[in-house]
Amino acid sequence: xxxxxxxxxxxxxxxxxSYLEENAAENNWRLYVADRDLAxxxxxxxxxxxQCIAIDSNDDEAVSKLISGASLVVSMLPASLHIRIARExxxxxxxxxxxxxxxxxxxxxxxxxxxxxxxFLNECxxxxxxxxxxxxxxxDSIRLQGGEITEFESFTxxxxxPECVDNPWGYKFxxxxxxxxxAGSGGAVKFIHNGQYKFIxxxxxxxxxELVNIKGYGKFEGYANRDSLKYRExxxxxxxxxxxxxxxxxxxxSKAWNSFVQLGATDDSYILPNSSQMSHREFxxxxxxxxxxxxxxxxLKSYLGIEQDDIYLWEKLESTGIFSDEKIGLPSDSTPAQxxxxxxxxxxxxxxxxxxxxxxWHRVCYTQNNTSKTVESSLVCEGQDRKHTAMAxxxxxxxxxxxxxxxxxxxxLRGCILPTHPEIYTPVLNELKKYGIVFNETQITV
Amino acid sequence: xxxxxxxxxxxxxxxxxSYLEENAAENNWRLYVADRDLAxxxxxxxxxxxQCIAIDSNDDEAVSKLISGASLVVSMLPASLHIRIARExxxxxxxxxxxxxxxxxxxxxxxxxxxxxxxFLNECxxxxxxxxxxxxxxxDSIRLQGGEITEFESFTxxxxxPECVDNPWGYKFxxxxxxxxxAGSGGAVKFIHNGQYKFIxxxxxxxxxELVNIKGYGKFEGYANRDSLKYRExxxxxxxxxxxxxxxxxxxxSKAWNSFVQLGATDDSYILPNSSQMSHREFxxxxxxxxxxxxxxxxLKSYLGIEQDDIYLWEKLESTGIFSDEKIGLPSDSTPAQxxxxxxxxxxxxxxxxxxxxxxWHRVCYTQNNTSKTVESSLVCEGQDRKHTAMAxxxxxxxxxxxxxxxxxxxxLRGCILPTHPEIYTPVLNELKKYGIVFNETQITV
Numbered sequence: 001x002x003x004x005x006x007x008x009x010x011x012x013x014x015x016x017x018s019y020l021e022e023n024a025a026e027n028n029w030r031l032y033v034a035d036r037d038l039a040x041x042x043x044x045x046x047x048x049x050x051q052c053i054a055i056d057s058n059d060d061e062a063v064s065k066l067i068s069g070a071s072l073v074v075s076m077l078p079a080s081l082h083i084r085i086a087r088e089x090x091x092x093x094x095x096x097x098x099x100x101x102x103x104x105x106x107x108x109x110x111x112x113x114x115x116x117x118x119x120f121l122n123e124c125x126x127x128x129x130x131x132x133x134x135x136x137x138x139x140d141s142i143r144l145q146g147g148e149i150t151e152f153e154s155f156t157x158x159x160x161x162p163e164c165v166d167n168p169w170g171y172k173f174x175x176x177x178x179x180x181x182x183a184g185s186g187g188a189v190k191f192i193h194n195g196q197y198k199f200i201x202x203x204x205x206x207x208x209x210e211l212v213n214i215k216g217y218g219k220f221e222g223y224a225n226r227d228s229l230k231y232r233e234x235x236x237x238x239x240x241x242x243x244x245x246x247x248x249x250x251x252x253x254s255k256a257w258n259s260f261v262q263l264g265a266t267d268d269s270y271i272l273p274n275s276s277q278m279s280h281r282e283f284x285x286x287x288x289x290x291x292x293x294x295x296x297x298x299x300l301k302s303y304l305g306i307e308q309d310d311i312y313l314w315e316k317l318e319s320t321g322i323f324s325d326e327k328i329g330l331p332s333d334s335t336p337a338q339x340x341x342x343x344x345x346x347x348x349x350x351x352x353x354x355x356x357x358x359x360x361w362h363r364v365c366y367t368q369n370n371t372s373k374t375v376e377s378s379l380v381c382e383g384q385d386r387k388h389t390a391m392a393x394x395x396x397x398x399x400x401x402x403x404x405x406x407x408x409x410x411x412x413l414r415g416c417i418l419p420t421h422p423e424i425y426t427p428v429l430n431e432l433k434k435y436g437i438v439f440n441e442t443q444i445t446v
Numbered sequence: 447x448x449x450x451x452x453x454x455x456x457x458x459x460x461x462x463x464s465y466l467e468e469n470a471a472e473n474n475w476r477l478y479v480a481d482r483d484l485a486x487x488x489x490x491x492x493x494x495x496x497q498c499i500a501i502d503s504n505d506d507e508a509v510s511k512l513i514s515g516a517s518l519v520v521s522m523l524p525a526s527l528h529i530r531i532a533r534e535x536x537x538x539x540x541x542x543x544x545x546x547x548x549x550x551x552x553x554x555x556x557x558x559x560x561x562x563x564x565x566f567l568n569e570c571x572x573x574x575x576x577x578x579x580x581x582x583x584x585x586d587s588i589r590l591q592g593g594e595i596t597e598f599e600s601f602t603x604x605x606x607x608p609e610c611v612d613n614p615w616g617y618k619f620x621x622x623x624x625x626x627x628x629a630g631s632g633g634a635v636k637f638i639h640n641g642q643y644k645f646i647x648x649x650x651x652x653x654x655x656e657l658v659n660i661k662g663y664g665k666f667e668g669y670a671n672r673d674s675l676k677y678r679e680x681x682x683x684x685x686x687x688x689x690x691x692x693x694x695x696x697x698x699x700s701k702a703w704n705s706f707v708q709l710g711a712t713d714d715s716y717i718l719p720n721s722s723q724m725s726h727r728e729f730x731x732x733x734x735x736x737x738x739x740x741x742x743x744x745x746l747k748s749y750l751g752i753e754q755d756d757i758y759l760w761e762k763l764e765s766t767g768i769f770s771d772e773k774i775g776l777p778s779d780s781t782p783a784q785x786x787x788x789x790x791x792x793x794x795x796x797x798x799x800x801x802x803x804x805x806x807w808h809r810v811c812y813t814q815n816n817t818s819k820t821v822e823s824s825l826v827c828e829g830q831d832r833k834h835t836a837m838a839x840x841x842x843x844x845x846x847x848x849x850x851x852x853x854x855x856x857x858x859l860r861g862c863i864l865p866t867h868p869e870i871y872t873p874v875l876n877e878l879k880k881y882g883i884v885f886n887e888t889q890i891t892v
Contacts, residue, residue: 190716198734198735201707264646267634269634286643289639
């Protein structure tokens with residue numbers, strides 16, 4: 001029997017664990033699910049053959065003992081906790097798989113991982129993950145037919161299903177809210193457009209959006225990810241003239257979100273004094289000029305140049321409760337970003353029967369036989385409820401399916417790898433179809 | 447004879463060296479001026495009793511030898527170079543004086559400096575320097591008369607004299623241009639206004655200005671310095687309701703400068719690819735959306751929302767040459783901030799006969815005998831020419847005068863000190879008057 005150890009039984013592990021359990025008997029796997037919270041692990045496991053373990057992943061001795069004899073370790077823990085587990089996997093010569101970005105410190109172990117004939121698979125969730133799988137399949141098939149790629153655009157969004165939209169933003173937190181609040185911050189956004197490098201400072205990112213129509217689902221608004229150029233090499237797109245990767249929201253989101261950016265309410269670099277005692281309203285006033293009598297609403301409109309009749313923007317801001325006298329309620333003074341997240345979570349958390357929705361879209365322009373062609377490929381996937389989200393499904397399933405390929409021995413690559421190779425993307429994309437995760441392609445010849 | 451060693455003979459040392467030379471005979475001083483560039487040092491020294499030395503300030507042995515037996519060391523080197531000299535001064539038990547901000551690493555030596563009965567004087571130039579001297583004199587005299595201070599505002603600007611204004615910005619570089627380009631960046635600006643903490647993100651700093659009228663010189667525009675609260679403790683203003691420190695420019699500067707901030711052209715965090723080959727125009731286009739036919743001028747107006755008839759703003763932007771096809775001309779790829787500095791230096795460098803101007807202004811509100819009172823204090827100082835700038839004078843003279851007090855033994859303070867004490871500010875401010883550096887006070891009773 002092959003031993004598989006999964007670290008972390010949180011939201012993103014739900015579908016991964018189910019898949020591994022369902023495929024265990026047929027493949028002769030023995031599954032171990034370890035979490036700090038034993039009850040959480042037990043709640044996620046349905047098979048009596050699965051063993052649940054309480055563990056502190058920083059306890060090297062316990063980790064070492066648990067993974068001993070395993071064929072594969074999967075880490076669904078926060079990204080920063082992977083490296084200790086990775087070192088132990090390397091020491092014990094066990095394959096490793098995660099859905100997180102390949103880190104620099106993991107990359108440093110690459111030569112040694114290869115030397116030990118091991119696979120450390122990274123970025124095999126949704127974004128990163130399914131974006132790599134689907135983009136590479138599309139790009140490789142174009143190149144195989146002699147096409148020369150000139151432009152590549154790719155957007156992904158984690159949203160709520162149309163029927164569950166009940167606020168003017170058309171948005172709720174379906175994943176780590178902190179990442180949503182800090183999106184775009186931390187340095188200029190860069191991409192390449194028609195051969196020219198383009199840079200956008202953080203405070204302009206949400207005003208440089210692109211509208212994309214997805215058949216049957218209407219329009220989505222995309223803003224640029226921080227570094228669109230990162231995967232030029234990985235995707236073999238060194239000479240591409242346009243490369244743009246971004247995030248989808250519903251139209252109007254970015255303009256309204258920009259109000260928070262303009263205020264400085266997304267700043268995570270300092271602690272706001274006395275903020276543990278503040279109301280939502282006082283928090284917003286921190287960023288506005290002092291005035292003895294003018295209301296915060298009027299000061300905000302004037303400061304940000306919001307037109308008196310821009311009701312679409314205004315109803316979004318009002319709906320978040322930022323003008324309320326309610327106390328923020330954080331236990332200690334916090335950064336503006338932490339406070340904004342806390343305020344938004346009061347309104348933007350999924351209700352029990354809310355369903356989320358993943359939208360992914362690629363556009364590739366290329367020339368073939370002297371003809372300019374464009375192909376668009378899109379995926380829409382809706383969740384079932386608050387616990388069975390499309391996000392958890394699209395993060396967990398590709399990773400679980402890639403694990404099966406690793407255990408089957410069908411992957412010849414070694415070292416720190418991404419799922420950008422046919423021996424991973426072909427079987428995983430095929431199997432994902434069975435779970436309703438299907439891309440629609442539209443070919444356009446100009 | 448008392449030996450004085452001055453490190454650095456650059457622009458800011460001109461008046462300092464002259465003053466020390468003029469006062470040498472009377473006080474029985476022997477002056478040594480050391481610089482990497484011997485010719486520069488020789489050019490600055492007029493007395494045959496002064497000794498000029500070529501030195502690399504990182505050569506600990508040479509520094510140690512040079513300062514041996516000195517009574518006082520003055521460092522006019524870049525701030526980062528002070529610490530090695532400070533350590534050697536401590537070792538040899540020699541007083542030290544600089545015009546730079548007191549650094550954390552110097553502060554760490556405080557106890558040891560005190561133990562050795564030494565004075566390490568910091569922040570005794572213009573800003574920081576004369577601002578401390580004059581603010582503390584004003585604040586102390588109000589407190590001495592039983593006044594309770596409620597508000598403190600202070601602005602300083604390094605500008606060009608009115609007769610030398612020959613560009614629409616009314617501005618030229620009279621000091622380190624890099625600091626001007628990066629002004630306001632590096633974190634949210636904070637201050638306190640009527641008891642409320644206020645924070646401004648970098649991209650809004652130049653849109654939150656204040657107009658101040660200085661009798662005989664017209665209006666100046668002030669934007670907030672990064673941390674106005676820093677000197678609350680130093681100035682004894684723990685309970686002040688409003689504390690705001692800032693920088694003066696001529697009206698209209700900030701709105702136009704904000705265009706560069708909005709574009710992202712002041713970003714110093716990344717190297718712009720291919721920028722060594724770019725023209726001014728191509729540099730600006732890096733921050734603008736791609737378009738096949740629209741001009742860069744039109745794209746800029748549209749992107750930044752510049753009204754078609756806002757000629758005051760537009761003539762400022764045009765006058766900098768940013769739309770020119772001229773090559774930037776930097777030898778290697780650089781950051782946006784470095785490139786912008788290079789472009790502006792082509793237009794904003796002082797001509798030989800250009801005269802600069804320093805403007806400093808404080809406003810203190812206080813209550814005395816149940817009456818609300820306000821006092822304003824301002825200083826305007828014009829330079830002689832490009833080499834004898836008001837900046838060099840107002841940085842060098844207070845430091846030189848404080849050095850005289852140290853050598854006379856009239857300062858009882860020990861350790862890392864600022865010139866915020868009467869035993870420094872009283873004699874220095876009195877002596878500055880002889881050089882035309884005089885504050886005008888206006889008392890207003892509400």
